[in-house]
Amino acid sequence: MRLAPLFFLLLAACPKAPPPPPPPAPVAAPVDWLAERPVVGAPAAWAPANPVESKLGNGLTVWRVSDSSLPLVSLSLVLEGGSARDPLPQPGLTALADTLILHGAGARKAAAFAEEAERLAIFINVATQSTSTVVTLRCEAARLDEGLALLADAVLRPRFDKDAVSRLREMHEGEISQELDEPRILAQRAALAAWYGADHPLGHAPLGTVAGIQKADAAALKKSWTARANPHQATMVVAGAVDGPALEAALQKHLGAWAGKPAPVTTTPPRKGKPGARIFVDTPGASQSVLRVVMSGWSGTDAGLEAGRLGSIVLGGTFTSRLNRLLREEKGYTYGASARLEVRRKESTMTAASSVKADVTDEALVDLLGVLKAAKSGERPITEEERIKSAGARRQDLVEAMSARDGVAGTYAELAALGLPADALAKGLVASQGQSAADINAALQGLDLDGALIVVVGDLKTIRADVEAKVPGAWTVVKP
Amino acid sequence: MSALLLFAPMWIGAATAEPSKPISIEFESYTLDNGLHVVLLEDHSTPAVVTNLMYRVGSKDEAPGRSGFAHLFEHLMFMGTTRLPGSGFDDLMEGYGGWNNAWTSEDATDYFDVGPSNLRATFLWMEADRLDGLSKAMTQEKLDLQRDVVRNERRQTSEDEPYGVLWLELPQVMYPAGHPYAHSVIGTHEDLQAASVADVVSFFDTWYVPNNASLVVAGDIDKAATKAEIARLFGPLPRRELPARPTAPSVDKPAVAVKELTDQVQTPMTTLLWHTPARLAPGDAALDVVANILGGGRSSRLYVRLVEGNKAQEVSATQVSQHLTSLFVIDAKPTEGHTIEEIEAAITEELGRLAKDGPTPAEMERVKNQLRYTYLTGLEGIADRALAINQAWYTTGDPNTVNQHLSRYEALSAADIRAAAATLSADRRAIIRVRPEATK
Numbered sequence: 001m002r003l004a005p006l007f008f009l010l011l012a013a014c015p016k017a018p019p020p021p022p023p024p025a026p027v028a029a030p031v032d033w034l035a036e037r038p039v040v041g042a043p044a045a046w047a048p049a050n051p052v053e054s055k056l057g058n059g060l061t062v063w064r065v066s067d068s069s070l071p072l073v074s075l076s077l078v079l080e081g082g083s084a085r086d087p088l089p090q091p092g093l094t095a096l097a098d099t100l101i102l103h104g105a106g107a108r109k110a111a112a113f114a115e116e117a118e119r120l121a122i123f124i125n126v127a128t129q130s131t132s133t134v135v136t137l138r139c140e141a142a143r144l145d146e147g148l149a150l151l152a153d154a155v156l157r158p159r160f161d162k163d164a165v166s167r168l169r170e171m172h173e174g175e176i177s178q179e180l181d182e183p184r185i186l187a188q189r190a191a192l193a194a195w196y197g198a199d200h201p202l203g204h205a206p207l208g209t210v211a212g213i214q215k216a217d218a219a220a221l222k223k224s225w226t227a228r229a230n231p232h233q234a235t236m237v238v239a240g241a242v243d244g245p246a247l248e249a250a251l252q253k254h255l256g257a258w259a260g261k262p263a264p265v266t267t268t269p270p271r272k273g274k275p276g277a278r279i280f281v282d283t284p285g286a287s288q289s290v291l292r293v294v295m296s297g298w299s300g301t302d303a304g305l306e307a308g309r310l311g312s313i314v315l316g317g318t319f320t321s322r323l324n325r326l327l328r329e330e331k332g333y334t335y336g337a338s339a340r341l342e343v344r345r346k347e348s349t350m351t352a353a354s355s356v357k358a359d360v361t362d363e364a365l366v367d368l369l370g371v372l373k374a375a376k377s378g379e380r381p382i383t384e385e386e387r388i389k390s391a392g393a394r395r396q397d398l399v400e401a402m403s404a405r406d407g408v409a410g411t412y413a414e415l416a417a418l419g420l421p422a423d424a425l426a427k428g429l430v431a432s433q434g435q436s437a438a439d440i441n442a443a444l445q446g447l448d449l450d451g452a453l454i455v456v457v458g459d460l461k462t463i464r465a466d467v468e469a470k471v472p473g474a475w476t477v478v479k480p
Numbered sequence: 481m482s483a484l485l486l487f488a489p490m491w492i493g494a495a496t497a498e499p500s501k502p503i504s505i506e507f508e509s510y511t512l513d514n515g516l517h518v519v520l521l522e523d524h525s526t527p528a529v530v531t532n533l534m535y536r537v538g539s540k541d542e543a544p545g546r547s548g549f550a551h552l553f554e555h556l557m558f559m560g561t562t563r564l565p566g567s568g569f570d571d572l573m574e575g576y577g578g579w580n581n582a583w584t585s586e587d588a589t590d591y592f593d594v595g596p597s598n599l600r601a602t603f604l605w606m607e608a609d610r611l612d613g614l615s616k617a618m619t620q621e622k623l624d625l626q627r628d629v630v631r632n633e634r635r636q637t638s639e640d641e642p643y644g645v646l647w648l649e650l651p652q653v654m655y656p657a658g659h660p661y662a663h664s665v666i667g668t669h670e671d672l673q674a675a676s677v678a679d680v681v682s683f684f685d686t687w688y689v690p691n692n693a694s695l696v697v698a699g700d701i702d703k704a705a706t707k708a709e710i711a712r713l714f715g716p717l718p719r720r721e722l723p724a725r726p727t728a729p730s731v732d733k734p735a736v737a738v739k740e741l742t743d744q745v746q747t748p749m750t751t752l753l754w755h756t757p758a759r760l761a762p763g764d765a766a767l768d769v770v771a772n773i774l775g776g777g778r779s780s781r782l783y784v785r786l787v788e789g790n791k792a793q794e795v796s797a798t799q800v801s802q803h804l805t806s807l808f809v810i811d812a813k814p815t816e817g818h819t820i821e822e823i824e825a826a827i828t829e830e831l832g833r834l835a836k837d838g839p840t841p842a843e844m845e846r847v848k849n850q851l852r853y854t855y856l857t858g859l860e861g862i863a864d865r866a867l868a869i870n871q872a873w874y875t876t877g878d879p880n881t882v883n884q885h886l887s888r889y890e891a892l893s894a895a896d897i898r899a900a901a902a903t904l905s906a907d908r909r910a911i912i913r914v915r916p917e918a919t920k
Binding site: 033034035037038040041042044046069070071072110111114115118119120121123138139140167170171175177178180181182183283286287288319320325328329330332333334335355356357388389391392393395396399400402404405406 | 574575594636712794
């Protein structure tokens with residue numbers, strides 16, 4: 001119902017409403033100055049700055065993107081191997097070892113290390129991912145020398161002091177416990193174990209489990225770090241106010257003594273999860289249910305990657321994507337729905353997800369699967385408008401990432417983690433802009449929906465029967 | 481021309497050099513005859529453009545029984561007009577690689593559009609269009625749909641979120657009934673259900689007028705052309721008289737001293753809160769520094785004492801600056817074997833020590849270095865700069881105050897920090913404790 005009639009009826013029904021005013025004298029209709037919508041021209045040409053590549057004598061690959069418009073610098077050191085290197089009985093060991101390199105290094109114990117970095121506004125962090133670890137350094141360019149000295153201590157000379165090990169282990173245990181309070185993280189953990197297999201290198205979250213780290217001692221942690229801290233398996237990405245000669249001198253000074261031997265990249269075995277698995281996780285009393293549908297995607301070397309990337313944007317990568325439009329804007333089931341591609345060297349997943357009102361869990365899951373099926377079957381093919389939209393979103397995403405030093409370093413660090421060359425970013429952008437609707441359709445039609453994993457996290461007492469009735473299959477209940 | 485006042489790039493190779501002086505944001509600002517405030521910021525470093533349109537209306541301006549309405553209204557701003565019906569706003573923008581978002585606080589509602597620079601004129605036209613005609617196309621169906629979305633947002637971000645109950649309860653604990661901040665921005669389900677189309681029209685007509693807004697256009701723009709477009713598109717919108725703003729009774733002490741809550745969490749958490757001076761008021765900057773000294777990083781006092789000391793899993797301290805009155809918030813989660821009360825006693829002791837002895841020179845150096853770094857990184861993206869300018873306009877009426885940000889901190893002495901810490905006394909604070917529910 002439109003506003004005007006409703007408003008009129010409300011007024012008319014009000015017994016205290018004053019008599020209507022006399023009709024206004026006729027006036028010339030105002031010109032609608034907003035009637036004409038602006039024409040959108042062609043976008044300005046743009047390409048990401050390609051890094052200048054070099055290699056230190058110790059085998060460390062360096063990618064540099066110089067930009068002196070602000071006195072800032074951002075570095076990402078990418079090390080091959082991540083939580084996939086956790087020994088089987090100890091999920092979480094890698095992440096704990098990685099955290100510890102910043103809690104005591106060189107001559108400084110944990111508190112002194114933090115104090116020196118924070119006094120100079122030097123921000124050093126470490127992130128453990130499934131197949132890589134990234135150490136980041138951000139500071140004013142004038143502090144780069146001090147920053148690199150701290151980073152070199154952390155990478156080359158971590159202490160693994162017993163008191164720090166004990167304290168950090170407890171902190172990680174606390175973080176893991178808190179993660180288990182989060183329905184979306186429960187869904188993610190359950191999905192990893194079911195998709196890859198609980199004993200697969202990729203079958204657990206990087207933070208691991210409490211049991212996995214309980215017995216981690218300084219020796220095991222040091223061994224974990226030392227095995228991965230190899231300059232031959234590392235790439236340093238540098239973005240910001242630094243030129244080539246100055247950077248080379250600084251890296252040589254601080255990281256020149258870092259030694260290692262060439263080693264092959266670790267490969268992960270094929271996943272062991274049961275195709276088409278359906279699992280529940282019980283969260284009694286939850287007012288929403290978390291839905292996740294996991295499918296095979298496109299790896300970093302897959303020829304269909306760019307088409308698949310655009311396909312995932314069409315399905316759930318923007319506000320007007322098919323999933324968000326249906327589940328949020330048409331049905332009002334959720335605050336948001338998405339599809340996300342997670343790319344790794346040799347394999348990849350595409351996950352469609354949403355958190356929906358508990359009382360519509362079954363209907364929302366059916367709708368979510370329906371969107372995927374319609375794209376796969378060709379019943380609802382990708383349109384030319386959707387192709388343009390997804391290509392534009394991909395380009396804009398990169399434009400924005402490359403406008404900040406952290407974004408530049410982070411974006412190229414992702415490429416390095418995939419084992420791709422630095423120019424793969426610019427080439428990938430060109431490729432994405434050249435995809436046709438038919439290319440994207442072909443990619444989506446290759447999705448294996450029969451083999452998809454479905455995870456539902458919610459109050460099983462109220463949602464289970466309806467979900468099982470609407471989405472048949474061998475549903476099992478798991479506890480991450 | 482860059483939006484920044486550039487200086488010689490001499491950052492590397494001088495390891496002992498002091499960090500360079502901060503840079504200013506350069507822009508042009510003016511006001512249309514109808515009261516719309518405009519800022520133009522030209523930066524051609526990437527082919528992108530941002531519009532940031534801030535309205536001076538937030539949850540503090542909501543009518544009794546309509547908590548959550550300002551935020552619900554924010555959602556309705558995307559539901560189409562006569563000229564651009566249905567989902568046209570998002571379709572048109574995203575069709576060319578752009579995107580948008582918005583947020584609502586107690587004080588303001590902010591809408592921003594980001595995209596390739598060929599969308600500049602389109603962004604301006606869309607914002608002018610909905611400012612002119614949103615209410616003419618409002619329907620019960622649109623309201624019902626977005627009400628559902630907002631209620632889902634409440635479930636996802638508060639009800640099912642660990643410790644989310646804290647943020648729902650905090651306003652009633654800190655403010656007396658009738659205070660403009662005495663209810664949450666997200667509102668209650670009951671009040672959201674009560675909202676009507678008539679409320680939407682009235683809210684729009686009252687607050688969404690050019691003389692209650694500030695528009696920043698930043699990025700790869702031509703200033704002369706943009707200025708002409710703004711005059712043509714926004715100039716004809718009529719100015720309207722704004723109602724009197726809600727008055728905020730002075731609050732010094734919280735409404736409730738101690739509040740005990742439970743949630744589906746495994747670790748208890750305590751939150752200590754104080755009323756503090758409003759954004760940019762005397763004392764606001766000093767409390768930012770107090771927060772950093774207490775909880776800003778691993779070398780902060782509370783981290784060293786509680787986390788390094790194995791008594792807490794995590795601790796944070798924040799001065800939450802707001803327009804009418806601010807809050808100082810410290811929260812911490814004890815490790816197993818330690819209690820909330822133990823943590824609270826340690827925090828009280830550390831506050832007393834800072835109030836008595838003041839900060840060390842090393843702490844002052846650390847804080848000022850970190851604030852400068854944070855300021856510089858805030859200059860990187862055009863979206864961040866556009867928002868910072870609009871926030872400065874909102875608070876002071878003068879967007880140029882964005883460039884005085886760092887000088888507020890540079891001027892602070894150890895005595896200022898000591899005095900600010902002394903205001904965080906036990907008799908003025910509230911404590912909200914969230915404990916795990918007995919059984920899941």
